[in-house]
Amino acid sequence: MEVNGYKIEPGADLSGANMGGTDLSFQNLEGANLTGANLKGANLKCALLSDANLSGANMEDVILHPPLPKDALRVMENVQLVLSHANLSGANLKGANLFFAQLYCANFSGANLSGADLSGANMGGANLSGANLMGVNMTGADLTGADLTTANLTAANLEDAFLTDANLTGANMEGANLSGADLSDANLSCTNLTGANLRNANLTRAYLKGANLTGVNLDCASMIYVVLRGANLHKANLEGANLTNANLSNANLECALLSDANLKGANLESADLSDANLSNANLRYANLRYAILRRANLEGAKLTLANRRLLRRLTRANRRR
Numbered sequence: 001m002e003v004n005g006y007k008i009e010p011g012a013d014l015s016g017a018n019m020g021g022t023d024l025s026f027q028n029l030e031g032a033n034l035t036g037a038n039l040k041g042a043n044l045k046c047a048l049l050s051d052a053n054l055s056g057a058n059m060e061d062v063i064l065h066p067p068l069p070k071d072a073l074r075v076m077e078n079v080q081l082v083l084s085h086a087n088l089s090g091a092n093l094k095g096a097n098l099f100f101a102q103l104y105c106a107n108f109s110g111a112n113l114s115g116a117d118l119s120g121a122n123m124g125g126a127n128l129s130g131a132n133l134m135g136v137n138m139t140g141a142d143l144t145g146a147d148l149t150t151a152n153l154t155a156a157n158l159e160d161a162f163l164t165d166a167n168l169t170g171a172n173m174e175g176a177n178l179s180g181a182d183l184s185d186a187n188l189s190c191t192n193l194t195g196a197n198l199r200n201a202n203l204t205r206a207y208l209k210g211a212n213l214t215g216v217n218l219d220c221a222s223m224i225y226v227v228l229r230g231a232n233l234h235k236a237n238l239e240g241a242n243l244t245n246a247n248l249s250n251a252n253l254e255c256a257l258l259s260d261a262n263l264k265g266a267n268l269e270s271a272d273l274s275d276a277n278l279s280n281a282n283l284r285y286a287n288l289r290y291a292i293l294r295r296a297n298l299e300g301a302k303l304t305l306a307n308r309r310l311l312r313r314l315t316r317a318n319r320r321r
Helices: 305-320
Strands: none
16 A cells, blocks of 8 residues: 555655655554654554654644444454554654553653543553653553653543552652552652542552652552652641551651551651641551651540650650740
């Protein structure tokens, strides 16, 4: 098949090709070179693009799926877009429809995916470092082991997404929806999660050293062995969260809601809990050394005898400050 004088086949050299608005549906372009190609408005529904190089390509307004009925889940196997191992670094995919696409190990570094629909997509091991993912829909997407360092995920929807072992270092996730997401063993150090929704999220063993979680919703989240050393949790909602053996040393928990939270064995050394609500929280075996508890509400909190004695000393010391 030829389009605008270009031969369409696996491994084809289409670098810099102008194929805007062309019909490439169902075509096999595996391993093709499409660097810098103009694919704006092209029809790529059901195309095979695994191992293709689309670095710097313009894919704005591309058609990647045919119109689907409401019961689309039953027919997704017949319409999946395959871009696994493809190179899309710096590509323009603004507003693209990539739901349920096979994108594992693809390179999207520096790409523009703002407003794109990636719900249910398989992006395990994908490189999304520095990508623009503002307002993207990644509901239920698989991002296991993905690289999202310094990515812009402002207001992104990652509800029920799988982010196990993902690297989100320095990412901007302000206002993102991560409710029910699996972030176990993920690296979120220095990540901005201001105002994000992490209700019922799984953050077991996640690393959030120095992260900004101001006003974040972590209601009923699982945070066993989580590392939040030096993190900012000012006015965060941690009601009912499981923080067993969590590391919260030097963390800012001013005005945080921790009622009914499980902090058994947690390290709260030098943490600032001023005006925090710890009513009915489980603080058994927690390390409260040098913690600041000015005006903190500890009504009904569960404490070991040693912690009760330490708490009395801390209360007296805080009053003198």
